[in-house]
Amino acid sequence: MKKDKTNTRERRDFMKKGAAAMAGLYIVPRAVLGGDGYTAPSDKLRIAGIGAGGKGRSDIASCFESGNAEIVALCDVDDRQSKASRERFPKADYYHDFREMMDKAADSIDAVTVSTPDHNHAVQAMAAMQLGKHVYVQKPLTHDIYEARKLTEAAEKYNVVTQMGNQGSSGDGVRQMIEWYNAGLIGEAHTVYCWTNRPVWPQGIPWPEKNPAVPKELDWDLWLGTAPYKEYVDHVVPFNWRGWWDYGTGALGDMACHIMEPPFRVLGLGYPSSAECSVANRYVENWGQAYFPESGPIASHITLQFEGQANGNDVEFHWMDGGIQPSRPPELGPDEVMGDGGNGVIIEGTRGKMMCSTYGRNPRLLPTSLTDAINVPQTEPRVEGGSGGHQAQWVNACIAGRGSQEFKELSSPFSIAGPLTESVLMGNLAIRSYDYREEKSNGKGYNYPGRHKILLWDGPNMEVTNFEPANQFVKRDYRNGWSLGV
Numbered sequence: 203m204k205k206d207k208t209n210t211r212e213r214r215d216f217m218k219k220g221a222a223a224m225a226g227l228y229i230v231p232r233a234v235l236g237g238d239g240y241t242a243p244s245d246k247l248r249i250a251g252i253g254a255g256g257k258g259r260s261d262i263a264s265c266f267e268s269g270n271a272e273i274v275a276l277c278d279v280d281d282r283q284s285k286a287s288r289e290r291f292p293k294a295d296y297y298h299d300f301r302e303m304m305d306k307a308a309d310s311i312d313a314v315t316v317s318t319p320d321h322n323h324a325v326q327a328m329a330a331m332q333l334g335k336h337v338y339v340q341k342p343l344t345h346d347i348y349e350a351r352k353l354t355e356a357a358e359k360y361n362v363v364t365q366m367g368n369q370g371s372s373g374d375g376v377r378q379m380i381e382w383y384n385a386g387l388i389g390e391a392h393t394v395y396c397w398t399n400r401p402v403w404p405q406g407i408p409w410p411e412k413n414p415a416v417p418k419e420l421d422w423d424l425w426l427g428t429a430p431y432k433e434y435v436d437h438v439v440p441f442n443w444r445g446w447w448d449y450g451t452g453a454l455g456d457m458a459c460h461i462m463e464p465p466f467r468v469l470g471l472g473y474p475s476s477a478e479c480s481v482a483n484r485y486v487e488n489w490g491q492a493y494f495p496e497s498g499p500i501a502s503h504i505t506l507q508f509e510g511q512a513n514g515n516d517v518e519f520h521w522m523d524g525g526i527q528p529s530r531p532p533e534l535g536p537d538e539v540m541g542d543g544g545n546g547v548i549i550e551g552t553r554g555k556m557m558c559s560t561y562g563r564n565p566r567l568l569p570t571s572l573t574d575a576i577n578v579p580q581t582e583p584r585v586e587g588g589s590g591g592h593q594a595q596w597v598n599a600c601i602a603g604r605g606s607q608e609f610k611e612l613s614s615p616f617s618i619a620g621p622l623t624e625s626v627l628m629g630n631l632a633i634r635s636y637d638y639r640e641e642k643s644n645g646k647g648y649n650y651p652g653r654h655k656i657l658l659w660d661g662p663n664m665e666v667t668n669f670e671p672a673n674q675f676v677k678r679d680y681r682n683g684w685s686l687g688v
Contacts, residue, residue, distance in 0.1 A: 255283025258317030348677035354620030366619035370561025389553030399544030406484030452498035473661025
């Protein structure tokens with residue numbers, strides 16, 4: 203692949219001016235080749251995908267299908283997972299280690315997508331931003347609260363275009379709910395319920411004891427990345443890692459950035475002031491009720507308090523997973539679906555209520571008969587393609603560049619996605635504090651000092667102020683050889 207030595211800012215200016223020469227190659231003017239709608243190769247965003255299988259495969263494809271992107275590099279630690287992307291983009295350079303890719307191919311890359319397990323998001327995104335590359339990072343933005351804060355700060359420091367992969371934030375549904383709320387249809391919000399049927403992977407279980415041979419297509423050490431070293435188990439890759447705290451963020455990490463985002467946007471929420479939780483007992487055949495702190499619970503109920511934020515009012519915010527759901531509102535008919543069944547959102551106000559499904563889809567006023575009967579003016583700009591245009595929105599913003607006249611604000615830049623992710627991860631901090639245990643002074647059994655209390659949260663300083671052991675879950679220690687670089 204021919205390397206373009208033009209730096210990021212110069213190349214952005216170059217693309218805007220529509221110059222005809224790039225790295226010594228003559229480019230025929232677009233008007234000659236295909237009219238005003240034609241995009242010359244030199245105008246395209248050059249993307250590297252870190253994580254090329256699963257969700258990474260679809261993220262890379264969606265960027266490419268925008269028509270304004272070229273996939274120039276792929277990186278994955280598992281050749282089995284990356285196969286389809288490598289076959290679709292055979293000209294893209296292929297790497298196993300993202301650090302090697304950024305070292306060798308930085309000059310030919312404008313932007314990076316990160317679609318890997320949660321525990322490696324931050325180091326991969328930060329490495330790209332520090333080289334001036336725009337980044338698209340799958341939800342949740344990070345594994346830890348501290349990492350989310352640092353990525354949010356880095357996006358501003360390095361002046362790059364960012365987007366988190368919660369595509370519902372580009373949908374029409376959340377914009378419709380903002381318009382309803384601003385029109386006063388439900389009054390002042392005071393209570394929010396969010397729920398999901400996740401986890402749909404094993405949680406609340408002991409770490410597997412069998413250690414089979416590592417598949418030849420997988421670099422297990424690179425997959426572990428920042429996490430503590432453990433012998434390979436086939437239970438974890440490629441999907442069940444979500445249920446283990448070393449790698450994933452459980453049901454909250456999987457779905458809360460999709461489900462909590464609509465009420466966060468509608469109400470303009472920031473940092474919670476406190477958190478509390480209850481979790482389901484873990485049970486495993488032949489074990490009975492047991493303690494497995496490496497794995498998330500099978501179900502939980504988180505309550506976050508937001509003081510003086512929604513138009514100066516307090517909001518009580520409930521998250522429920524594992525199939526737990528709030529009581530059906532009386533305004534909802536007995537045969538009407540609440541949310542989309544397994545997932546949903548209800549926002550309660552002083553004058554009424556509204557509800558939506560996953561990703562903010564299918565917004566409804568309650569009772570639902572009001573939805574079609576009431577019309578409010580459209581004040582929120584829509585994203586072309588809705589949720590399906592989420593990646594294209596990022597691609598086009600990268601090409602325009604921050605600060606340009608062509609630049610359009612994104613749906614989930616890190617300035618929005620970072621604080622949202624911090625609140626999502628605050629729920630996991632509460633769960634892990636609930637499970638924290640200390641040996642009794644007599645050596646007989648354990649105490650659980652984090653249970654049955656409200657954790658008071660200082661958001662700006664990222665600190666629990668009334669239970670010090672909880673602060674170990676704000677920021678984890680990386681394995682030797684790995685660093686966030688800040």
